[in-house]
Structures are given as structure tokens and as C-alpha cells.
Amino acid sequence: MEGLTLSDAEQKYYSDLFSYCDIESTKKVVVNGRVLELFRAAQLPNDVVLQIMELCGATRLGYFGRSQFYIALKLVAVAQSGFPLRVESINTVKDLPLPRFVASKNEQESRHAASYSSDSENQGSYSGVIPPPPGRGQVKKGSISHDTVQPRTTADPQEPASPVVSPQQSPPTSPHTWRKHNRHPSGGNSERPLAGPGPFWSPFGEAQSGGSAGDAVWSGHSPPPPQENWDQTTVRTVASATTANEIRRQSSSYDDPWKITDEQRQYYVNQFKTIQPDLNGFIPGSAAKEFFTKSKLPILELSHIWELSDFDKDGALTLDEFCAAFHLVVARKNGYDLPEKLPESLMPKLIDLEDSADVGDQPGEVGYSGSPAEAPPSKSPSMPSLNQTWPELNQSSEQWETFSERSSSSQTLTQFDSNIAPADPDTAIVHPVPIRMTPSKIHMQEMELKRTGSDHTNPTSPLLVKPSDLSEENKINSSVKFASGNTVADGYSSSDSFTSDPEQIGSNVTRQRSHSGTSPDNAAPPPPPPRPQPSHSRSSSLDMNRTFTVTTGQQQAGVVAHPPAVPPRPQPSQAPGPVVHRPVDADGLITHTSTSPQQIPEQPNFADFSQFEVFAASNVNDEQDEEVEKHPEVLPVEKASDPASSLRVAKTDSKIEEKTATSAPANVSKGTTPLAPPPKPVRRRLKSEDELRPEVDEHTQKTGVLAAVLASQPSIPRSIGKDKKAIQASIRRNKETNTVLARLNSELQQQLKDVLEERISLEVQLEQLRPFSHL
Amino acid sequence: MAVCVAVIAKENYPLYIRSAPTENELKFHYMVHTSLDVVDEKISAMGKALVDQRELYLGLLYPTEDYKVYGYVTNSKVKFVMVVDSSNTALRDNEIRSMFRKLHNSYTDVMCNPFYNPGDRIQSRAFDNMVTSMMIQVC
Numbered sequence: 001m002e003g004l005t006l007s008d009a010e011q012k013y014y015s016d017l018f019s020y021c022d023i024e025s026t027k028k029v030v031v032n033g034r035v036l037e038l039f040r041a042a043q044l045p046n047d048v049v050l051q052i053m054e055l056c057g058a059t060r061l062g063y064f065g066r067s068q069f070y071i072a073l074k075l076v077a078v079a080q081s082g083f084p085l086r087v088e089s090i091n092t093v094k095d096l097p098l099p100r101f102v103a104s105k106n107e108q109e110s111r112h113a114a115s116y117s118s119d120s121e122n123q124g125s126y127s128g129v130i131p132p133p134p135g136r137g138q139v140k141k142g143s144i145s146h147d148t149v150q151p152r153t154t155a156d157p158q159e160p161a162s163p164v165v166s167p168q169q170s171p172p173t174s175p176h177t178w179r180k181h182n183r184h185p186s187g188g189n190s191e192r193p194l195a196g197p198g199p200f201w202s203p204f205g206e207a208q209s210g211g212s213a214g215d216a217v218w219s220g221h222s223p224p225p226p227q228e229n230w231d232q233t234t235v236r237t238v239a240s241a242t243t244a245n246e247i248r249r250q251s252s253s254y255d256d257p258w259k260i261t262d263e264q265r266q267y268y269v270n271q272f273k274t275i276q277p278d279l280n281g282f283i284p285g286s287a288a289k290e291f292f293t294k295s296k297l298p299i300l301e302l303s304h305i306w307e308l309s310d311f312d313k314d315g316a317l318t319l320d321e322f323c324a325a326f327h328l329v330v331a332r333k334n335g336y337d338l339p340e341k342l343p344e345s346l347m348p349k350l351i352d353l354e355d356s357a358d359v360g361d362q363p364g365e366v367g368y369s370g371s372p373a374e375a376p377p378s379k380s381p382s383m384p385s386l387n388q389t390w391p392e393l394n395q396s397s398e399q400w401e402t403f404s405e406r407s408s409s410s411q412t413l414t415q416f417d418s419n420i421a422p423a424d425p426d427t428a429i430v431h432p433v434p435i436r437m438t439p440s441k442i443h444m445q446e447m448e449l450k451r452t453g454s455d456h457t458n459p460t461s462p463l464l465v466k467p468s469d470l471s472e473e474n475k476i477n478s479s480v481k482f483a484s485g486n487t488v489a490d491g492y493s494s495s496d497s498f499t500s501d502p503e504q505i506g507s508n509v510t511r512q513r514s515h516s517g518t519s520p521d522n523a524a525p526p527p528p529p530p531r532p533q534p535s536h537s538r539s540s541s542l543d544m545n546r547t548f549t550v551t552t553g554q555q556q557a558g559v560v561a562h563p564p565a566v567p568p569r570p571q572p573s574q575a576p577g578p579v580v581h582r583p584v585d586a587d588g589l590i591t592h593t594s595t596s597p598q599q600i601p602e603q604p605n606f607a608d609f610s611q612f613e614v615f616a617a618s619n620v621n622d623e624q625d626e627e628v629e630k631h632p633e634v635l636p637v638e639k640a641s642d643p644a645s646s647l648r649v650a651k652t653d654s655k656i657e658e659k660t661a662t663s664a665p666a667n668v669s670k671g672t673t674p675l676a677p678p679p680k681p682v683r684r685r686l687k688s689e690d691e692l693r694p695e696v697d698e699h700t701q702k703t704g705v706l707a708a709v710l711a712s713q714p715s716i717p718r719s720i721g722k723d724k725k726a727i728q729a730s731i732r733r734n735k736e737t738n739t740v741l742a743r744l745n746s747e748l749q750q751q752l753k754d755v756l757e758e759r760i761s762l763e764v765q766l767e768q769l770r771p772f773s774h775l
Numbered sequence: 776m777a778v779c780v781a782v783i784a785k786e787n788y789p790l791y792i793r794s795a796p797t798e799n800e801l802k803f804h805y806m807v808h809t810s811l812d813v814v815d816e817k818i819s820a821m822g823k824a825l826v827d828q829r830e831l832y833l834g835l836l837y838p839t840e841d842y843k844v845y846g847y848v849t850n851s852k853v854k855f856v857m858v859v860d861s862s863n864t865a866l867r868d869n870e871i872r873s874m875f876r877k878l879h880n881s882y883t884d885v886m887c888n889p890f891y892n893p894g895d896r897i898q899s900r901a902f903d904n905m906v907t908s909m910m911i912q913v914c
Binding site for chain 2: 285286288289292293299300302303304306307310313314315340
């Protein structure tokens with residue numbers, strides 16, 4: 001007799017049957033009677049049976065040795081498949097389904113099978129037809145086996161693909177098997193295929209069904225007749241029988257064969273605990289090797305499984321990795337081919353998926369991975385050994401066995417054709433890593449910084465308030481309220497003026513920064529332009545503001561003191577409306593200019609104003625911010641000693657020319673009063689002072705802005721009253737602040753863009769470098 | 776790039792050797808075998824005391840008319856030998872180094888597998904894939 005090559009499933013199946021027939025437990029020879037029964041159960045014509053017996057050599061030998069028996073079984077399968085009976089057909093016929101034997105005789109067999117704990121290998125072939133070879137010879141349970149057959153048959157119909165399930169089968173017998181089968185309704189797929197035929201066979205682990213989770217899964221697959229052991233599961237199986245079938249059905253439609261069901265996962269976790277009590281710890285490679293070696297898979301395959309599951313390549317398995325490896329082992333044992341890449345569902349992060357239906361898929365698919373008849377068989381050889389050698393995994397092993405058996409069943413196989421092979425070995429979903437974008441934060445921080453920086457300027461106002469010296473200027477400054485928006489400027493200007501004209505300062509003492517405490521400049525008033533040396537007393541004018549903004553915070557503070565707020569009424573004594581909007585610088589200038597003691601005490605600026613008022617009417621309109629300032633300055637200047645005034649005038653003249661050249665003259669011209677001419681020069685001087693201040697202060701960018709603003713001030717029609725001017729000054733200041741902030745914002749945006757680009761480029765570089773560091 | 780990649784164990788027997796199928800593989804085997812002498816030379820030349828400082832990358836072992844042979848030794852005296860086509864002028868030293876680095880990483884991963892017995896032939900699919908990618912690059 002030529003050599004017979006059996007697939008795993010076949011091997012298992014045949015050995016089971018052999019055991020079944022081996023009533024006398026000789027392990028070598030089977031009783032003819034039982035064999036004949038078996039053959040008759042195969043529903044083959046008698047002559048075929050005889051032919052088979054002859055072919056296998058039994059007739060020659062007179063008894064059925066193991067090899068003969070196996071050959072006979074194979075021939076039965078051949079015959080059942082419709083192939084001609086030939087000796088060579090034993091090995092040549094591929095994809096041969098396992099021989100089917102009608103259940104009638106199977107009752108006993110199924111019983112046996114049920115009790116057949118050792119051979120829990122779920123020979124899928126049992127797909128419902130053949131009662132698992134009664135390993136344990138529980139022949140007595142004929143009824144039970146009958147029952148088992150029953151559920152199987154019922155399940156069978158559910159498996160459209162399994163041709164093996166023939167209606168001829170007697171209704172499934174044991175609810176036990178059924179129950180067992182139902183153990184894991186979750187094993188949708190697996191159960192599906194097996195559900196029909198023999199879910200009952202699956203849980204061979206009857207005895208070991210301890211492994212609840214694992215068992216559940218497997219039980220679904222193998223139609224285990226063994227009932228006694230299934231008592232535990234029976235309870236469940238009964239109820240879940242139908243559900244199992246349903247689940248199987250569902251699972252078959254499920255695409256992902258690699259999902260781990262709850263039960264499986266629980267089982268894996270339990271196994272993990274036996275090796276490593278700490279669930280967050282690792283299983284060292286050597287321990288894992290021992291553990292998985294018990295599965296009797298070839299080392300090469302185990303090695304490959306390890307490569308797949310050791311995600312971080314650290315030589316140890318975390319819980320997730322362990323579950324993935326276990327799952328792969330189980331799958332492999334059931335006939336699934338190992339994927340080239342770790343399936344996404346098994347990725348460490350994604351393992352927690354718990355789809356009840358998925359588990360079933362896997363087992364079912366396992367059966368289908370290869371040729372229906374072959375896939376499972378491939379597993380069978382390993383299964384039995386596995387069961388025997390895997391003490392710890394008794395339960396699981398049985399389940400696995402059953403699993404493979406089930407999978408090997410043609411029914412299951414056919415069903416899962418569509419699901420053959422792991423769904424997506426190549427789709428390794430990489431867990432997305434959220435990246436924190438901080439630019440916004442940075443931006444915010446910067447904004448805040450800027451704001452705080454600007455705030456510095458504001459607080460200066462109180463500072464400004466303090467110096468009485470400055471107060472004078474403040475008053476004027478406040479009135480001026482340069483649009484530069486540096487209230488601080490006011491104070492600053494005053495301070496400048498202070499420094500520049502100590503004498504004036506003294507006189508300025510009287511000045512008060514009426515609005516020192518006035519509204520703090522807008523959020524970020526640009527620092528006042530650097531204070532030009534204030535040669536003029538008129539610090540309150542534009543220059544003042546500018547200088548305030550430009551200069552240090554303190555100075556700015558001073559300026560802030562004069563926020564654009566109302567134009568200052570510097571004092572009651574002075575009523576110079578025009579001066580109001582004049583920047584602090586003007587005031588400062590005025591103060592400076594007003595060196596004359598007379599002016600000082602009364603706040604020269606204001607005093608100027610008063611005088612100014614004289615021709616203010618005429619000049620006011622002409623004079624815009626600066627001019628207003630100038631006027632007051634001029635006035636006081638006028639009042640001041642002539643020489644001083646002349647000097648100042650000269651200065652102011654220059655200033656005037658620079659600033660409001662046009663207006664000045666106009667103002668001057670308007671000055672019908674005799675003061676007009678003098679004021680002119682004075683104004684000029686004031687203006688020059690103002691200009692100086694702004695020039696000095698224009699250190700910062702804001703200075704420029706302020707200067708611009710200040711420069712624009714003169715353009716404002718003088719006709720505006722003090723209040724209006726003050727308001728306008730404040731408006732201008734605010735606008736300046738706004739522009740500054742807008743500029744700042746745009747700069748920050750630009751910075752943000754740059755940083756983002758850098759980040760992108762770095763990421764690209766990293767990606768380029770990464771391939772080299774990875775395998 | 777590489778037309779032949781070989782991993783030689785400490786005892787100078789091959790753990791893994793693979794050539795581009797286009798060529799007579801025996802020739803490559805022979806080249807690798809002869810290159811072992813050169814590798815030993817270089818190792819000994821580096822000095823015994825300098826084992827730690829010895830650089831892993833050995834560089835060009837010897838050029839032939841058609842091919843160049845590069846070598847790399849790990850601290851455990853496992854040698855990687857790579858034969859590249861001389862006509863491939865675009866291959867820079869840095870690239871060779873990176874290729875050896877990849878080889879080394881793959882090798883360590885194989886070693887990490889508890890199912891791999893050191894001294895066995897390397898049958899890891901991941902390793903194969905990596906080597907394939909290296910050999911295909913040239914093409």
C-alpha cells in the first residue's frame with residue numbers, strides 16, 4: 001500500500017475514528033464490526049465499502065490496522081466525493097473533505113467523541129455528521145451523542161456552504177455539545193462553521209473547558225460530542241446554540257479575522273497571568289518561548305509569530321503583545337496562514353477590540369485559509385499533540401483542537417471562502433500620534449508679553465503723576481494727548497522737559513498733570529519716542545508723548561499718565577483749548593520754554609494758554625496739536641525773558657517750521673495780537689523742541705509711529721476745541737496703538753509661519769532618517 | 776545596490792547568504808569566503824586592546840574588476856559582508872554604512888526572537904524582506 005499522507009485535520013479525524021473503533025483499546029487494531037458500522041454510516045454502497053476494505057488491505061490482513069484504517073477512511077472520503085476508488089487516489093485527490101459518516105451510528109460515536117477529551121481536536125470534518133470518535137469510549141452516551149448530532153445538524157443548515165451537512169444527519173443529539181458549542185457565542189465565525197456540524201466537537205476541552213474564554217471560542221468550532229465534560233459549558237451551550245449559529249453566521253460575514261473576542265482576550269489574559277502576574281509587566285523571551293513551544297507549532301512559525309507580535313522589538317512581550325502572539329498561534333493552529341504583517345486588530349494599541357463575532361471569523365477562516373480539506377488537516381496533527389503536551393492550556397488546547405476540527409469541516413470551510421486569509425495583513429494601522437501645536441500658545445505668550453510690555457508704558461502714568469515737576473508738563477501733555485497714544489509721553493515729556501530745563505521744572509512744579517491718572521493709555525501704547533533733549537520747556541507737546549512712548553517704561557508711565565484722555569485742561573488757569581490736544585511734548589516744550597518764573601508757577605503752559613487764548617481764537621484753529629502747544633509755549637515764552645524767549649522762539653520757530661510750518665505761520669498770522677509774531681518764533685522753537693523730542697525718542701519702532709502720528713497732528717484743524725482735540729489726540733493715540741499692535745500681530749504671524757515651516761522640515765528630515773533606523 | 780549580502784557567524788560559517796539571482800551565486804559565495812580573510816586582517820590590525828574603539832564599519836575590503844566588497848563587524852564578531860556592483864558609482868560610503876546599519880538592526884531583531892537559536896541559519900521573514908529591499912534598491 002502506498003504511503004498515505006494525511007493533512008492535520010485528517011490525521012486527527014482519523015485517529016479519532018480509529019480510537020472510536022478501537023473498542024478494545026488495542027491501539028492497533030480495530031474491531032471489524034465497528035469499522036463496518038462506521039463504513040455503513042458513511043452511506044456508501046456496500047460494494048464500495050467492500051472495495052475500500054479490499055483496497056486498504058484489510059481483507060488481506062483480516063483486520064484493520066491503523067494504517068489500513070486510515071487508508072480506508074481516506075477511501076471513504078474519496079468515494080463520498082465521487083472520485084473513483086483507486087489506490088492512488090488516496091494521495092492524489094486533493095482537497096478531499098473528511099469522510100462523512102451518517103449520524104445514525106454517530107450517536108455512539110458522538111458520545112465517544114464527546115468523551116473524547118484527548119482528541120478534542122476538533123476535527124472540523126466532523127462537521128456535524130460524524131460524531132467525534134469516542135475517545136473515551138463513552139459509548140453509553142448514545143443518546144447524548146445523538147443529541148450532539150442534533151445540534152449539529154441544526155447548525156448545519158446554517159452553514160450554507162457546507163455540503164457535508166446533509167439533512168440526513170439525525171438531529172443533533174446532545175444539547176451538551178450544543179451547549180458546549182454555545183460556550184462562546186462570541187466566537188462568531190468559528191462557531192459558524194462549526195456550529196452546524198459540530199460545535200460540540202469543538203470544546204474538546206470539555207474537561208479543560210476550564211478555560212472559559214478560550215473554550216468558548218473553540219467550542220463553537222468543534223462540534224464536540226463530549227458531553228460530560230461539557231457540563232459546565234452545556235448550560236451555556238444550550239442557550240447559546242442558536243446564538244452560536246447566528247453568531248457564526250454573522251461572523252462569517254465579518255471581514256476581520258484577527259479580532260480578538262472578549263472571551264479569547266480574557267483567556268489570553270489569564271494565561272498571561274500564569275506567567276507574569278503583573279499585567280503591566282513583561283514576559284521575558286525565554287518564558288514566552290517555552291510557553292509557545294507547547295503549542296507544537298514549528299519553531300520557524302513560532303519565530304515568525306514572535307517577529308510579528310513583538311511590536312517594540314524588545315525581546316519581551318507585554319500583555320497586548322502576548323495576546324497578539326497567542327491569537328496568532330491559535331489562528332495558525334487552526335489553519336490560518338500567518339500574515340506578513342501584524343494585522344491592525346492585533347496591534348498593541350488596538351487589541352482591545354472586542355467583537356464577539358470576530359472570534360468566530362477567525363476559526364472559521366482558519367479552516368478556509370487553505371484548501372478546505374487541507375487547511376484544517378494541516379492543523380490537526382499539531383492539535384492533538386498540542387492538547388497532549390500543553391497542560392496549562394488544556395482547556396485551550398482542546399478548544400484549539402476543536403477549533404481546528406471545526407475549521408477543517410468542509411462546512412466551515414466553504415462558508416469562509418470569502419474570508420480566507422486574514423483580511424488585511426498589510427493594513428497596519430499606525431496609531432496616530434497627536435501632535436500638540438504650540439505655536440498658538442507661543443503666539444499668545446508673545447502677545448501677552450507684548451501686552452505686558454505695553455502695559456508697562458501704561459503704568460507709568462502713575463509715575464508720571466508723581467513728579468510734580470512733570471505735572472506741569474502733564475497738564476499740558478494731557479491736554480495735548482498726542483495721538484501717539486502715549487499718555488506716558490506726557491509724563492515723560494514732562495520729565496524730559498524737566499531734565500532739560502531744570503528751571504522750568506521748578507516752574508513746572510505748579511503744573512499738574514491733571515490727567516496724570518487719566519486713562520491709561522490703550523493697551524499697549526507705544527513707548528514714547530526717546531526724549532530729545534529737551535531743551536525746551538514745552539515737554540507736553542507731541543514730543544513729550546513721543547518721548548514717553550519711546551523711552552523706558554517709566555517714562556512711558558509718565559506718558560501714560562496722560563493718556564489721550566481729555567485734553568487737559570491743564571489747569572483752571574489756563575484754558576487753552578488748542579493746547580489740549582497738543583501732545584505732551586508741546587506741554588513739555590511749553591514748560592521748557594516757559595522758563596519764566598511767572599509762567600512756571602502758573603504752569604507756564606497753561607499760562608500760555610491763557611495768553612494763548614487771547615489769540616487762541618485766531619490761532620487755535622490754525623494751530624493744531626503742535627501749534628496749540630506751541631502757542632502756549634510761545635506765550636509763556638513770550639512772557640519769558642526775551643532772550644530766553646527769543647531763544648525759544650528760535651527753537652520753536654525751527655520746530656514750527658518742521659512741524660507745522662504751515663500752520664505755524666498761520667497761527668502766527670492769526671495772532672492778530674501783538675503776540676502773534678512773537679508766538680511764531682516761539683512756536684517754532686517749541687516745535688523744534690517737539691521735534692527734538694520725537695527725534696530722540698524715536699528709538700523704538702513705535703516712535704516712528706508716534707512721530708508719524710504726531711506729525712499728522714498738526715493737520716488737525718485747529719478749530720477743534722480743546723475737548724475735541726483731546727479726544728482726537730486720544731483717538732490718534734489709540735490708532736497708533738492699534739497700528740502698532742497690528743504690526744506686532746503680523747510679525748508674530750510671520751514668526752508662527754516660520755516656526756511651522758521649520759517644524760515641517762524637521763519632520764520631513766526625521767522621516768527620511770527613520771527608514772534607516774528601522775528595519 | 777547589493778548583489779550579495781552575507782552574514783557570517785563568529786566561527787566563520789554563514790548564517791545567512793543571499794545573492795541576486797541574476798548572477799552565478801557560487802561566485803559570490805566564493806567572494807564572500809575570501810573576503811573573510813581580509814576581515815580578519817582588518818580586525819587584527821585594529822589592535823587587540825582597541826576592541827571597544829574599533830569601528831564596526833570596515834569599509835571597502837577589496838575591489839575586484841566588477842565588484843566591490845564591503846565589510847562590517849559587530850562586537851560579537853559577527854560579520855556582515857556585502858558585495859556591490861562596481862558599475863554602481865552612485866553608491867556612496869554613507870549609503871553603504873546605512874545599509875550595514877540596517878542589516879545590523881535587523882540582525883539584532885532576529886537575535887531578540889527567543890525562538891531563534893544563535894548559530895542557526897537565519898530564516899526570519901522580516902530579515903529577508905529587509906535584505907530584499909536592499910538588493911532591490913540597486914535595480
